[in-house]
Amino acid sequence: MTAEELRLQKPLEGKSKWKKWGPYVSDRQWGTVREDYSADGKPWDYLTHDMARSKAYRWGEDGIAGISDNEQLLCFSVCFWNKKDPIIKERLFGLGGNEGNHGEDVKELYYYLDSTPTHSYMKMLYKYPQSEFPYSKLVEENRKRDKLQPEYELMDTGIFDEDKYFDIFVEYAKATEEDLLIKITIHNRGDEDAALHVLPQLWFRNTWSWGYNNYKPHLTSCDSGNVLVDHQALGHLTLHLEKAAPLLFCENETNTKRLYGVDNKTSLLKDGINEFLVNGNKKAVSSNADTTKVAVNYEVVVKGKESTTIRLRLSADNKQPFEDFESIFKTRIDEADEFYASVQNDVVSEEDKMIQRQAYAGMLWSKQFYYYDVDEWLKGDPAQPPPSPARLKGRNHEWKHLNNANIISMPDKWEYPWYAAWDLAFHCIPISLIDPHFAKGQLLLLTKDWYMHPNGQFPAYEWLFSDVNPPVHAWATWRVYKNDEKQHNGKGDTAFLQAVYHRLLINFTWWVNRKDAEGNNIFEGGFLGLDNIGVFDRSAPLPSGGTIEQADGTSWMAMYSLNMMRIALELSRTNPVYQDMASKFFEHFLYIAGAMASMGDKNSGLWDDEDNFYYDTLKMKNDGSVKLKVRSMVGLIPLFAVEVIDHQLLEEAPEFAKRLKWFLNNRPDLASLVSRWQDKNEGEKHLLSLLRGHRMKKILERVLDENEFLSEYGVRSLSKVYEKHPYEFELNGTFFNIHYSPGESPIGMFGGNSNWRGPIWMPVNFLIIESIKRFHSYYGDDFRIECPKGSGEYMSLAEVAEYLSKRLSKLFLKDENGRRPFNGADDKLQRDPNFCNYILFYEHFHGDNGRGVGASHQTGWTGSIANLLQPKKDLFASTNEEIKASEPLDLQSK
Structure with a gap:
């Protein structure tokens, strides 16, 4: 049996936690029935994409390339900002059911490229334009079109025509059941150097604001510049950073002032990272607070036609988290290849294998x-x-x-x-x-x-x-x-x-x-x-x-x-x-x-x-x-x-x-x-x-x-x-x-x-x-x-x-x-x-x-x-x- 097949046998014996962590974060939580508390039952209107960055969700979380534990207590995803967009790219954009000429429709380019069944290895690709993301143009053009016309897609805007975009590959490999290695590789497909904020985010799903359980977990920084995680169910974990970068702490709490005109109880809110970067509000984040959400602010310049890589590790405390990093990644990729070679044993065509x-x-x-x-x-x-x-x-x-x-x-x-x-x-x-x-x-x-x-x-x-x-x-x-x-x-x-x-x-x-x-x-x-x-x-x-x-x-x-x-x-x-x-x-x-x-x-x-x-x-x-x-x-x-x-x-x-x-x-x-x-x-x-x-x-x-x-x-x-x-x-x-x-x-x-x-x-x-x-x-x-x-x-x-x-x-x-x-x-x-x-x-x-x-x-x-x-x-x-x-x-x- 392959290594992955052996891992798949363990749940049958009641001994495995290999599936405890996986891609369990939604691509969209806003606009869902679960989050709709309106009187008229119109989810698309009650919580929109524009509101999502400021409102703490009740029933789940979303993000780009997001992972979490199997109870979604702690979440990780990757966020970006090209310094031109009106908001940071924290979640995938799309039209709500009331906006598209053919109903709801995601307006992004992303691909799920690989995963083993236990998620011991995973890979996805997100394509992020270097020019300002055409939010308004996508909404306005689709609004103009009737149902006899096709949808107006991101490719139709021409934003990728000159290759001025980033290919961002996000990969995960597990060293053990609860030791996660994270690799973010950013390729600049254009000829010119381009700047980008890469913001790995770690946060707790809000379980404390609803009146059932007041327990609030904690994220803090330590002297080494890493992020410490403290949760009564998950224990103590550390987000290790290979390269030190500023930490932006805020809370996974609703910005009631922005959404409803009601004063906030704290200055640290769910949209704090966006407020700090885009709007320059220095009070919206803290560098060392005891909070429920944090982003690592990597500000990079990627040379034309070149790439750069960011490496992190989420695990119990590890004194040398990056010493065996690449060898673990290689092992997990080899095991994934071995597993699918077994599954595809009789598939001859490389095209067929790739598609499958x-x-x-x-x-x-x-x-x-x-x-x-x-x-x-x-x-x-x-x-x-x-x-x-x-x-x-x-x-x-x-x-x-x-x-x-x-x-x-x-x-x-x-x-x-x-x-x-x-x-x-x-x-x-x-x-x-x-x-x-x-x-x-x-x-x-x-x-x-x-x-x-x-x-x-x-x-x-x-x-x-x-x-x-x-x-x-x-x-x-x-x-x-x-x-x-x-x-x-x-x-x-x-x-x-x-x-x-x-x-x-x-x-x-x-x-x-x-x-x-x-x-x-x-x-x-x-x-x-x-x-x-x-x-x-x-x-x-x-x-x-x-x-x-x-x-x-x-x-x-x-x-x-x-x-x-x-x-x-x-x-x-x-x-x-x-x-x-x-x-x-x-x-x-x-x-x-x-x-x-x-x-x-x-x-x-x-x-x-x-x-x-x-x-x-x-x-x-x-x-x-x-x-x-x-x-x-x-x-x-x-x-x-x-x-x-x-x-x-x-x-x-x-x-x-x-x-x-x-x-x-x-x-x-x-x-x-x-x-x-x-x-x-x-x-x-x-x-x-x-x-x-x-x-x-x-x-x-x-x-x-x-x-x-x-x-x-x-x-x-x-x-x-x-x-x-x-x-x-x-x-x-x-x-x-x-x-x-x-x-x-x-x-x-x-x-x-x-x-x-x-x-x-x-x-x-x-x-x-x-x-x-x-x-x-x-x-x-x-x-x-x-x-x-x-x-x-x-x-x-x-x-x-x-x-x-x-x-x-x-x-x-x-x-x-x-x-x-x-x-x-x-x-x-x-x-x-x-x-x-x-x-x-x-x-x-x-x-x-x-x-x-x-x-x-x-x-x-x-x-x-x-x-x-x-x-x-x-x-x-x-x-x-x-x-x-x-x-x-x-x-x-x-």
């Missing part, structure tokens, strides 16, 4: 300490002014039980610095390949009583915990279980599987009771994470007062049923009682299949024989109904409800097999709806799917049609046919339409920064590929389909899955012109050696040219590309015999 490793780095850097006690948040704090009484009936008031204080994988620590249930499930798949223990812990976390609602619902996200994400938790649990099993020589963690399964039973019941309004096994679902994909806002009451019988909601539940059945069969291998549960979910799946076939417009089902596609059905108040004939991702989701079972497994579960036989004999109407369940293939396998072979083939014909769903870079979320022929729908004299929009959203629904009307989304593409491969494991190489449609070339389903995977990989790989599609048309991003090999993992991608759209660091689910970059022999089996049918398709399995 940056994908893993982004996922690991996107961990965050997430703290939110909803009951305390609703009531307000004893030592603070009481919030508006309206708050008690406002946002999230139904979630008073929710009390979160954990390290959680975030979708994007700037744009989405809060967990989302279905994002988290997708994150765990690639993470499980490098740290299965953390992935399992994340999936378990959402099932705990202090997360899961007493009624069984999983919290969606902090803007509205009661919203509904697709139920993919069971799928992710099974996938993580299988990945973990392979890494432990075929020994599965059944205790983990069982623990999650029991809680999923409660969640499944919530779905059945709350989202199946009429008890007919057709699910309304609502939002389901697909934002503006529908004719109507699916989170809001419909204009007609009716309901939408959703093809996607119903298909997700069919998939959920199969996932639960498969987990139960696995658990039944050691406890036969689970055979009954497997039968229950098998029957539930069949009832859903029956409902999809009989419900909808004039009882014709959600399938449309004329178009050979699944559509939502609008059910009116007067019992009338009409199909909403939009060819979108909604109609592809039935592909996901597929499972292949080895006949031997049925022989190992006789009670389950007996019940199946009885049910299929007595309900032939339902048995005939699902694909080939009673027919074994040559490999002794059974197929369970919503789609018989004809329907599956017809849907795939749409998927593989470049005039519809198939893009050069993956599968679009909406058929391109609506580019020239928008879908129109009339209801009570009002006309609605859906137009193909491959890039930024042209409408304001959900803030306008999400778009399922054309772009390519990695998570659903991932599921499409996985589902196609499962179909192949049953149908084999003899089932062939034209790919792409009209090409005259026919492929097996395994080859189709590989073909789609390669198209998705093109988003990040250099094309024949040396350009990476996700970088768009910007020549500097594409050509400059200091830009072109740094990868951003966007929220989604332009449906025609592959340009990155939306959140730029959403590594969580876009990081699934790490799985797809595995070589063919690992990604797909070439014959049926190579896939054990008792396992689901695993994109890492041979």
Whole structure:
């Protein structure tokens, strides 16, 4: 085992603190629901970027390249000032949801480049202009633009055109579990010498101002010029400075005078460092105070085309902290390389290795300490002014039980610095390949009583915990279980599987009771994470007062049923009682299949024989109904409800097999709806799917049609046919339409920064590929389909899955012109050696040219590309015999 793998084993033995320190500081704490104490529930207005430097946060901290302990008691980050900006660069700048023409949007350039799972080594890059940062220009230009125009980005300002900027690499290496080495390397990419203040900052999260615990920790200086840390939970630590520099002490306390016109109780405040440097207020800091925040003021001049390095060490007192500094760094870097060499053992291409490793780095850097006690948040704090009484009936008031204080994988620590249930499930798949223990812990976390609602619902996200994400938790649990099993020589963690399964039973019941309004096994679902994909806002009451019988909601539940059945069969291998549960979910799946076939417009089902596609059905108040004939991702989701079972497994579960036989004999109407369940293939396998072979083939014909769903870079979320022929729908004299929009959203629904009307989304593409491969494991190489449609070339389903995977990989790989599609048309991003090999993992991608759209660091689910970059022999089996049918398709399995 590699050194990193050995470290990863220690938490299992209860002996390790290697993960106690990590990148747990958010990229943005301002503008979040947690920090919003307004009467009107408008977080973007209550605490803005401009206010953030002066207000002590209640629930967390933010910073650039920030790290902290796992309770975020003590934080470290790096701050800069180029002597021209109106404020010091203490946190990443971006537009709030009310400012951007497509919603919130970070306006910085930064890249997460490397990290081991234990954070024994980490590296990131921040690009800082030498000219004045164009704060006003970014705000004003985006304000001018409407939703039909793209976002105005930092690169568009031209501030990097003459290379007058700093590349600042921040690296961390751990000597031991709680001995942190910090290296900050500043490269001047310009020709001329340039001055810069580099300000490593150390501070305590404010835990003393709210009226619960008055204990206040201390930061002080010592004769050697180092910073002494004293905290009752962390003990005594020292921030060692290799080069002496002025220390600027202040407090992590709100500047009430600046923000609210109320006199301050002290002159040392959170924004003291900014006041001292930018505004020359010498009273705003102290050189030797006993406080809660400090910055080391390194004033450097970096020569043109050269670099300088600053080294620090945070540890218990060390008499010679820099003697072994470089050797430790080298060891940790070598160990990181060794670890990823093992992970990427069969990856041949250096390009693939680089992209995959940056994908893993982004996922690991996107961990965050997430703290939110909803009951305390609703009531307000004893030592603070009481919030508006309206708050008690406002946002999230139904979630008073929710009390979160954990390290959680975030979708994007700037744009989405809060967990989302279905994002988290997708994150765990690639993470499980490098740290299965953390992935399992994340999936378990959402099932705990202090997360899961007493009624069984999983919290969606902090803007509205009661919203509904697709139920993919069971799928992710099974996938993580299988990945973990392979890494432990075929020994599965059944205790983990069982623990999650029991809680999923409660969640499944919530779905059945709350989202199946009429008890007919057709699910309304609502939002389901697909934002503006529908004719109507699916989170809001419909204009007609009716309901939408959703093809996607119903298909997700069919998939959920199969996932639960498969987990139960696995658990039944050691406890036969689970055979009954497997039968229950098998029957539930069949009832859903029956409902999809009989419900909808004039009882014709959600399938449309004329178009050979699944559509939502609008059910009116007067019992009338009409199909909403939009060819979108909604109609592809039935592909996901597929499972292949080895006949031997049925022989190992006789009670389950007996019940199946009885049910299929007595309900032939339902048995005939699902694909080939009673027919074994040559490999002794059974197929369970919503789609018989004809329907599956017809849907795939749409998927593989470049005039519809198939893009050069993956599968679009909406058929391109609506580019020239928008879908129109009339209801009570009002006309609605859906137009193909491959890039930024042209409408304001959900803030306008999400778009399922054309772009390519990695998570659903991932599921499409996985589902196609499962179909192949049953149908084999003899089932062939034209790919792409009209090409005259026919492929097996395994080859189709590989073909789609390669198209998705093109988003990040250099094309024949040396350009990476996700970088768009910007020549500097594409050509400059200091830009072109740094990868951003966007929220989604332009449906025609592959340009990155939306959140730029959403590594969580876009990081699934790490799985797809595995070589063919690992990604797909070439014959049926190579896939054990008792396992689901695993994109890492041979």
